[in-house]
Amino acid sequence: MTIDYHQLAQDIKHWGKDLGFQHVGICDVDLSKHEAQLQRWLDAGYHGEMDWMARHGMMRARPAELLPGTIRVISVRMNYLPPEAGFAQTLKQPQKAYISRYALGRDYHKLVRNRLKQLGQKIEQAVGPFGYRPFVDSAPILERPLAEKAGLGWTGKHSLILNETAGSWFFLGELLIDLPLPVDSPVSNQCGKCVACMTSCPTQAIVAEGVIDARRCISYLTIELDGPIPEAFREAIGNRIYGCDDCQLVCPFNRESDITEEQDYHCRPQLYQQDLLTLFQWDEATFLKNTEGSPIRRIGHLKWLRNLSVAIGNAPYDPALLDALISRQGQDAMLDEHLDWAIAQQMTKREAAAVEVLPTKTKRLIRIVEKGLPRDA
Template structure:
């Protein structure tokens, strides 16, 4: 078997299956084990217990699939047409959803294509043990992708490529054949700290070190409890995930759009008004988000996130009425609704004072004989 020729074929097949680039690496991630353990020991994984539960298996792909000696790392761009970043973030009456989640759940899309790639390789070599992963197992996908030459890990911990930025999904295909490996990516962030300084909650502690407990993506997606008050205003209108660290990254200025229709924005997320999203009952939530990654956070957490955004929105009697209408749904939601209502009480008081002051100014300026 000419494994170099096979590797070349794999990269061609991957492009045909919708991947934008693939690389091949060995399974040695031993140099990342101490770094991972320090991160876990510091508690930066928050409530994501599964990260600690699997321990060092995350750095040992061959423990996930015994016999694995190579990892085929693949990426697929997901930036949709008309992403509308600024118009959504700058309108506090709309709900901002991380751009990876406005379309179909990427886990299924990417995994299905990786499985097809594995079957193509199997047909070529006749005997192959393979297994695809897309956030579905404890594996350090970014260090693997970096070793496979797909880019380098930026200071925000995401993978970056100087030609395409970071708007892409990663997936891995573990195989037991000795394919030639690619050269690793090299760091090119230099002195830039845009992602660190732009993080709304200061979750990026240092280069590549993220405290998940402060991260808006973690808080709105992974965390199911009461969101600490200190982060609620900083969340703004972000109701599912956060893209700020990617939005300010200079390498993303010329990021390509996705070739996958599955990742385009679904109609319900065209200028999604908070009050409309909050009005969905659970049946509507499940129906409108069928096939969406957002579904996994559940209806209660969805309402929790939106209630915080509504608390950060300008004063509106409609918003106040909508919030009060959901009171009593659950004790968790009530905590956040009460906070949101308190924000609007303050805004209403300030608005009333400003209105009264304006009236006084107008009255003083009206001539007596008018």
């Protein structure tokens, strides 16, 4: 059987869009130019406690080692921006819990992987048996350089792939194949002199253009990090309890991003713009029930409470929040560290609030006493 690979490539892109992917591109497997940068990033310790990032060495830049025989990668993107995103509203209400937009709906891993598997099966129906394997953020592979090489977009200064019309609100996936399909051309970088993403990062985690120190990144601190969140970053975390979107929120290319076509990515009401107190009061059974099928579930109830404790510490004083923090003490040493910090924050704000309601003359006397000055100063 003679295969017209140019026609097959066009058919694959058509099939991919029928399966719900907004963009399908094809590239070869040569990522050698990224190996030195990857090694420098690892040597600098920017991966933090994500040991799996270093465990497989340079395999990440060598797809053919991941699946022997691979000569092409089909790279896809799927939009996830929900219609009721409500970014600014939640961030401006410190008593509300901010959850990264990608995590408010169904976990994308299985959904995208299943669609990629279906794409592989459609190709198989057209050409007969061939070697292929789908991946969705689940294997040692440099998916962003592959997406860039396949023409899906360019790498922004926040290290995410940017598309001129879609911004960065999309998931990526890869189908590794052993067919010699024609490849697509990369697109030019259009960030120009804009550094909005770099300057807006609450913890200054973007240490150079396209380089993230994960140890400072709120997404890492609230999701990947298993131990205590460093105190130096707790205040900057604000009310972000799972992930962070700040670098994407300020990006000009995200102003007109398309809304997702997938109902599964729409916001779940039990997670969307909920009060910190409501989420903090969930017991483990409630947490597991309300996060079923969600990426949030994988952090577990203990880290959920840890993250919420930090957010509550950053919230305005509320006696109900203070009581809730105190009620959780004694369950776990790591959690207690964050509870103690949050309790201290709330009590400081309570004292400040009490002073605010005092008469002006009394406030002046307090300031004099604090400075150690004579009362008639």
